[in-house]
Amino acid sequence: MENQKLGSQTYQPGQAPVIIGHGCVGGRKEQEGPLGRHLDHSSKDDLFGAKTWEQAESRMQQLALDAALKRAQLHTDNLDFLLAGDLLNQCIGSGYAARAISAPFLGLYGACSTMGESIAVGTMLLSSGAGRYAAAVTSSHFCSAERQYRTPLEYGCQRTPTAQWTATAAGAVILTSDNVWGVRIPRITIGKVVDYGIKDTANMGSAMAPAAYSTIKAHFEDTGLAPDYYDLIITGDLGKLGSEILADFFATDGCPLSNYSDCGLLLFDMNQQDVHAGASGCGCSASVLCTHLLPGLLNGQWKRVLFCPTGALHSPTSAMQGESVPGICHAIALEGVQ
Amino acid sequence: MENQKLGSQTYQPGQAPVIIGHGCVGGRKEQEGPLGRHLDHSSKDDLFGAKTWEQAESRMQQLALDAALKRAQLHTDNLDFLLAGDLLNQCIGSGYAARAISAPFLGLYGACSTMGESIAVGTMLLSSGAGRYAAAVTSSHFCSAERQYRTPLEYGCQRTPTAQWTATAAGAVILTSDNVWGVRIPRITIGKVVDYGIKDTANMGSAMAPAAYSTIKAHFEDTGLAPDYYDLIITGDLGKLGSEILADFFATDGCPLSNYSDCGLLLFDMNQQDVHAGASGCGCSASVLCTHLLPGLLNGQWKRVLFCPTGALHSPTSAMQGESVPGICHAIALEGVQ
Numbered sequence: 001m002e003n004q005k006l007g008s009q010t011y012q013p014g015q016a017p018v019i020i021g022h023g024c025v026g027g028r029k030e031q032e033g034p035l036g037r038h039l040d041h042s043s044k045d046d047l048f049g050a051k052t053w054e055q056a057e058s059r060m061q062q063l064a065l066d067a068a069l070k071r072a073q074l075h076t077d078n079l080d081f082l083l084a085g086d087l088l089n090q091c092i093g094s095g096y097a098a099r100a101i102s103a104p105f106l107g108l109y110g111a112c113s114t115m116g117e118s119i120a121v122g123t124m125l126l127s128s129g130a131g132r133y134a135a136a137v138t139s140s141h142f143c144s145a146e147r148q149y150r151t152p153l154e155y156g157c158q159r160t161p162t163a164q165w166t167a168t169a170a171g172a173v174i175l176t177s178d179n180v181w182g183v184r185i186p187r188i189t190i191g192k193v194v195d196y197g198i199k200d201t202a203n204m205g206s207a208m209a210p211a212a213y214s215t216i217k218a219h220f221e222d223t224g225l226a227p228d229y230y231d232l233i234i235t236g237d238l239g240k241l242g243s244e245i246l247a248d249f250f251a252t253d254g255c256p257l258s259n260y261s262d263c264g265l266l267l268f269d270m271n272q273q274d275v276h277a278g279a280s281g282c283g284c285s286a287s288v289l290c291t292h293l294l295p296g297l298l299n300g301q302w303k304r305v306l307f308c309p310t311g312a313l314h315s316p317t318s319a320m321q322g323e324s325v326p327g328i329c330h331a332i333a334l335e336g337v338q
Numbered sequence: 339m340e341n342q343k344l345g346s347q348t349y350q351p352g353q354a355p356v357i358i359g360h361g362c363v364g365g366r367k368e369q370e371g372p373l374g375r376h377l378d379h380s381s382k383d384d385l386f387g388a389k390t391w392e393q394a395e396s397r398m399q400q401l402a403l404d405a406a407l408k409r410a411q412l413h414t415d416n417l418d419f420l421l422a423g424d425l426l427n428q429c430i431g432s433g434y435a436a437r438a439i440s441a442p443f444l445g446l447y448g449a450c451s452t453m454g455e456s457i458a459v460g461t462m463l464l465s466s467g468a469g470r471y472a473a474a475v476t477s478s479h480f481c482s483a484e485r486q487y488r489t490p491l492e493y494g495c496q497r498t499p500t501a502q503w504t505a506t507a508a509g510a511v512i513l514t515s516d517n518v519w520g521v522r523i524p525r526i527t528i529g530k531v532v533d534y535g536i537k538d539t540a541n542m543g544s545a546m547a548p549a550a551y552s553t554i555k556a557h558f559e560d561t562g563l564a565p566d567y568y569d570l571i572i573t574g575d576l577g578k579l580g581s582e583i584l585a586d587f588f589a590t591d592g593c594p595l596s597n598y599s600d601c602g603l604l605l606f607d608m609n610q611q612d613v614h615a616g617a618s619g620c621g622c623s624a625s626v627l628c629t630h631l632l633p634g635l636l637n638g639q640w641k642r643v644l645f646c647p648t649g650a651l652h653s654p655t656s657a658m659q660g661e662s663v664p665g666i667c668h669a670i671a672l673e674g675v676q
Contacts, residue, residue, distance in 0.1 A: 003467035
């Protein structure tokens with residue numbers, strides 16, 4: 001079968017790339033959460049042996065990649081592409097992690113959608129014949145994100161009920177163009193930037209829900225598939241409010257999603273861990289992918305999952321200049337061993 | 339011919355994608371420079387009708403893309419991919435520009451190498467069969483970059499002799515997978531992150547030169563081509579010092595580059611415009627590409643050009659934490675109408 005474009009936003013490789021390794025690293029709060037026991041590494045002080053939170057993020061990316069490579073029985077030298085991005089200014093979490101990795105590097109910025117973007121780009125690059133192995137890596141860190149986006153931790157700012165908790169986590173997956181055993185990526189849908197005018201930067205779920213709606217709808221229009229084709233449709237980090245808004249959108253269309261969840265609701269214990277509207281950050285969807293979705297696809301819990309990481313493309317500067325928050329979402333179909 | 343990977347970092351599409359449109363926008367200083375008359379739009383106050391420098395960057399990207407689409411006789415609706423990035427925190431120059439453009443969006447971060455990264459990714463995506471048209475867009479703005487990376491303009495800080503002047507410019511090119519008339523992209527080389535330990539953030543040329551050396555050397559090793567295969571080898575924004583260092587590296591190898599230049603030396607009049615070591619910023623290589631290289635390839639001035647944008651993957655935070663400056667460079671072969 002030939003590689004082909006379906007509709008306006010979807011790509012279907014002739015031979016689906018396969019995820020042959022995954023790795024995940026999380027902080028103390030993530031380790032204490034419901035998925036914590038599946039982490040490859042954790043750190044009690046969230047510093048992972050580094051001196052700063054930013055350097056800790058780079059270290060987390062390296063640890064996650066090492067774990068993924070180990071599962072894939074590969075070394076960094078085998079990688080044709082390292083695709084990585086994060087939330088830090090100038091993506092330094094990824095740039096400094098990549099410094100220690102001898103692989104062709106492509107930096108990506110999709111905010112919290114980065115795990116989706118990197119897997120989507122990796123899928124297209126590998127099926128073009130440009131390489132055999134690609135790594136998709138991302139991270140976020142609560143402490144570096146708080147001081148960059150909001151206020152320094154020392155300030156002790158009270159959080160609003162709609163606020164989400166940035167995950168201290170990094171995830172990595174290894175893709176191959178080989179026809180081998182593993183979770184396949186039979187199709188992807190690249191999102192458009194969508195902005196419904198939300199200006200409250202403590203309400204990211206509402207800002208990103210319209211982008212998730214746009215991309216998931218495009219996925220079904222482009223492919224002709226119905227939502228129940230998938231055992232699970234899961235967004236990145238819409239959290240409690242955003243995921244309710246997304247469900248409302250589809251219900252209003254007369255097409256309620258019966259098989260829908262959100263990574264932001266799964267990473268932490270929503271009753272016990274005081275994270276308000278849920279988890280967020282690039283590391284949220286990346287870690288739920290690596291600790292929950294991929295293991296579940298490999299052990300037969302699900303056969304088909306539509307993984308839809310979401311991102312908010314604003315900055316503190318744009319917010320201070322009165323801009324609203326544009327969102328984006330990419331959809332990745334994941335199919336387990338049948 | 340099949341798409342194939344050459345050596346460890348180079349990709350050769352079976353059918354080379356073609357650049358069928360380009361557009362360029364610059365500020366007042368760029369308009370007064372030696373390439374100024376080739377700009378599609380300029381702005382006397384560098385605001386392009388916007389209220390802030392950051393919003394001006396988004397406006398510049400839109401104007402550059404409009405000009406490129408016009409030359410290609412296309413509309414934004416025709417785009418299968420919009421590939422864009424910039425220097426601003428969270429790449430807001432690109433994210434907010436993309437909000438007004440109905441096209442699947444992939445945000446990239448390669449600092450000043452972004453024009454190279456976006457064309458390289460576009461080349462691979464189109465030759466995978468994932469689409470027919472892709473736009474590669476980037477920008478930088480002197481005023482937004484100064485206050486973000488260095489000091490606010492109002493502070494009037496004196497610049498060191500090694501400092502470069504961030505271009506206020508945006509460039510856009512339209513790629514197609516169709517076999518049509520235009521500048522072809524027969525091969526690309528994806529760079530690795532290289533860090534020789536330079537910590538002086540007012541000396542970006544020195545920090546990026548080792549990455550340019552690594553990528554250009556890999557290009558010749560992977561392809562078996564000699565430097566004189568190209569009529570011109572041109573780096574992104576190494577400036578006066580960095581380009582001398584790169585020339586030294588190759589001369590020391592016994593392989594002097596007789597056909598070498600740098601975009602950072604061409605955008606401004608180095609004697610008259612008081613830019614110290616030359617131009618820099620994502621907009622530097624993008625605007626030299628669109629106002630000088632592509633027109634020269636189309637009119638037969640050159641037949642083959644190796645375009646090598648360079649980027650420094652640091653941030654003000656990483657510099658304050660004592661980190662050195664990692665560099666990256668991607669090489670894009672451009673071949674004109676024979």
